Amino acid sequence: MKARTLLDRFMIQRLGISLISLVAFLTIVPIIAVFAYIIGKGAPAISWQFLTAMPESGMRAGGILPAIVGTFYLTIGTAIFSVPLGIAAAIYLAEYASENRLTRLIRIAIINLAGIPSVVYGLFGLGLFVLFLKFGTSILAASLTLSIMTLPVIISASEEALRAVPQAFRTVSISLGGTRWQTIRKIILPQALPGIITGVILGLERAAGETAPILFTGAAFFLPHLPNSPLDATMALPYHLFVISTQVPGMPIQIQYGTALVLIIFVLGMNLIATIIRSRARAKRQW
Amino acid sequence: MKKSLSWSETIISAVIKTCGYSAIVFVLLIFIFLLREGVPTLAEVSLGNLFSTRWYPIESHFGILPLITGSIIVTLGAMLIAIPFGIGTAVFLSEIAPRWLREILKPLVELLGGLPSVVLGFLGILILSPFLRNIFNLPTGLTALAGALLLGGIAVPTIVSIAEDALDAVPQSYRDAALAIGATKWQTIWRVTLPAARSGVLTALMLGIGRTIGETIAVMMVTGNAPVMAVKLSSIISPVRTMTATIAAEMGEVANGSPYYHVLFFIGLVLFLISLIVNIIASSMVFQSKSRAERILS
Numbered sequence: 334m335k336a337r338t339l340l341d342r343f344m345i346q347r348l349g350i351s352l353i354s355l356v357a358f359l360t361i362v363p364i365i366a367v368f369a370y371i372i373g374k375g376a377p378a379i380s381w382q383f384l385t386a387m388p389e390s391g392m393r394a395g396g397i398l399p400a401i402v403g404t405f406y407l408t409i410g411t412a413i414f415s416v417p418l419g420i421a422a423a424i425y426l427a428e429y430a431s432e433n434r435l436t437r438l439i440r441i442a443i444i445n446l447a448g449i450p451s452v453v454y455g456l457f458g459l460g461l462f463v464l465f466l467k468f469g470t471s472i473l474a475a476s477l478t479l480s481i482m483t484l485p486v487i488i489s490a491s492e493e494a495l496r497a498v499p500q501a502f503r504t505v506s507i508s509l510g511g512t513r514w515q516t517i518r519k520i521i522l523p524q525a526l527p528g529i530i531t532g533v534i535l536g537l538e539r540a541a542g543e544t545a546p547i548l549f550t551g552a553a554f555f556l557p558h559l560p561n562s563p564l565d566a567t568m569a570l571p572y573h574l575f576v577i578s579t580q581v582p583g584m585p586i587q588i589q590y591g592t593a594l595v596l597i598i599f600v601l602g603m604n605l606i607a608t609i610i611r612s613r614a615r616a617k618r619q620w
Numbered sequence: 621m622k623k624s625l626s627w628s629e630t631i632i633s634a635v636i637k638t639c640g641y642s643a644i645v646f647v648l649l650i651f652i653f654l655l656r657e658g659v660p661t662l663a664e665v666s667l668g669n670l671f672s673t674r675w676y677p678i679e680s681h682f683g684i685l686p687l688i689t690g691s692i693i694v695t696l697g698a699m700l701i702a703i704p705f706g707i708g709t710a711v712f713l714s715e716i717a718p719r720w721l722r723e724i725l726k727p728l729v730e731l732l733g734g735l736p737s738v739v740l741g742f743l744g745i746l747i748l749s750p751f752l753r754n755i756f757n758l759p760t761g762l763t764a765l766a767g768a769l770l771l772g773g774i775a776v777p778t779i780v781s782i783a784e785d786a787l788d789a790v791p792q793s794y795r796d797a798a799l800a801i802g803a804t805k806w807q808t809i810w811r812v813t814l815p816a817a818r819s820g821v822l823t824a825l826m827l828g829i830g831r832t833i834g835e836t837i838a839v840m841m842v843t844g845n846a847p848v849m850a851v852k853l854s855s856i857i858s859p860v861r862t863m864t865a866t867i868a869a870e871m872g873e874v875a876n877g878s879p880y881y882h883v884l885f886f887i888g889l890v891l892f893l894i895s896l897i898v899n900i901i902a903s904s905m906v907f908q909s910k911s912r913a914e915r916i917l918s
Binding site: 345360370422512535548 | 657711717740743745776780805841
């Protein structure tokens with residue numbers, strides 16, 4: 334009897350583990366397939382001309398330069414606003430704030446900010462930046478909208494990086510007569526920098542790939558020239574992919590796959606850089 | 621001690637403090653603007669109209685129920701897919717896979733999480749929807765099911781990543797103790813490790829749900845955008861339209877300040893409140909488990 338229950342238990346275990354492994358397999362194979370498929374289909378479309386020429390004949394020919402440049406501008410614009418603000422907020426949470434009701438409220442606000450649907454950010458950007466502050470549909474309005482969306486990612490990652498610096502570093506610096514800000518600037522920030530950079534890149538990566546927040550705040554369907562000022566609207570890779578795959582009839586399939594691949598390279602390239610920075614910093618870390 | 625602080629130190633502290641509060645300020649600002657632009661709806665559109673089953677804004681039919689049911693059916697479908705696959709994969713990575721495999725697979729899953737949703741929508745149009753059309757013999761493959769499958773794929777990386785972290789954080793001694801008293805590895809996973817990581821796993825699910833409800837562009841591309849009530853079982857293989865997709869698709873063509881414009885902001889307000897509730901539940905679970913752990917330890 335005892336031997337039988339033992340057998341059953343191991344039968345269940347074997348079945349269960351096989352099932353879980355199967356589920357994991359079924360999750361991971363499509364992921365690999367998606368990447369392989371886009372790379373395989375998109376690679377033939379990519380050429381120097383595709384990357385550096387303006388679109389022609391209703392975007393059905395030529396290149397996607399304005400979309401690439403636009404996404405680049407939007408990413409830089411987002412960084413200008415969200416990086417200083419996000420890092421400062423993280424410093425506050427990690428180094429200044431005590432664990433009280435207010436701090437808890439800040440944390441809840443950050444979690445909520447991270448969870449707000451991207452299209453609601455678009456509405457907010459339209460209401461505040463485009464109409465109320467009269468920035469119009471522009472790179473500026475879109476960048477500000479994306480900044481607020483990116484903020485929670487940057488704050489959370491930076492705070493984690495700051496907190497990972499051992500307490501002893503602070504104690505030693507303070508005991509040598511360093512002020513709180515000196516300790517942060519000279520000791521803590523340099524130590525936490527790789528973690529912060531990683532978080533910043535991951536936040537910006539999300540901003541670069543988003544479509545909904547820029548739909549009514551800064552994205553242009555088509556522009557015959559590159560944007561000249563932050564108050565111009567701009568084309569952007571994600572919105573361009575949306576447009577050419579849903580709004581333009583008779584779009585050559587190759588251009589669609591090519592655009593998807595360029596977007597993925599742009600976004601995952603940032604991801605790759607973040608991963609490299611993180612693993613290098615881990616290898617060099619002295620604590 | 622406080623008097624010895626220099627001026628610059630005081631200023632910098634003040635700046636950092638101000639930035640620290642920024643998250644609260646932005647949540648409030650977003651809420652205020654949604655209220656400002658959304659609440660006039662209640663004066664302009666009768667409640668009977670607003671909560672009717674007909675969404676046809678050109679003739680001033682602003683019934684948002686079809687949009688809400690559309691969001692619900694797509695989200696439910698997505699979670700039915702994402703929960704088993706997400707948690708199953710997390711358990712596999714944390715408890716079953718050898719270390720080296722996990723080090724390869726987890727970043728791979730997270731890579732999918734970083735994929736812009738417009739790319740998934742694009743593949744949804746080109747591959748998934750023709751596939752569904754053939755299988756179910758439908759007039760169009762752009763259906764709630766396509767949206768659910770795609771959203772499931774979008775939620776899985778979130779769930780795997782956070783749930784795996786939670787499982788990984790369960791002390792090894794728990795597992796060792798369970799195995800030492802004769803439990804099989806399987807029993808250890810179900811009876812010890814998963815329950816110990818419960819709050820983290822639930823947080824993962826809530827955040828996955830949050831991402832699903834709020835996803836816009838991919839859903840808009842593959843669900844067919846038909847604002848009809850999705851209450852029958854067959855609705856899953858019919859075109860539907862979600863709240864997010866409605867805002868994204870129609871905001872561009874609306875005159876600022878018109879009732880139509882206000883209704884779209886009102887839908888945004890509803891979405892904002894839903895995400896607020898989901899996230900407060902998710903975060904309270906984290907706080908609760910922390911205080912529970914502290915009680916046990918003390």
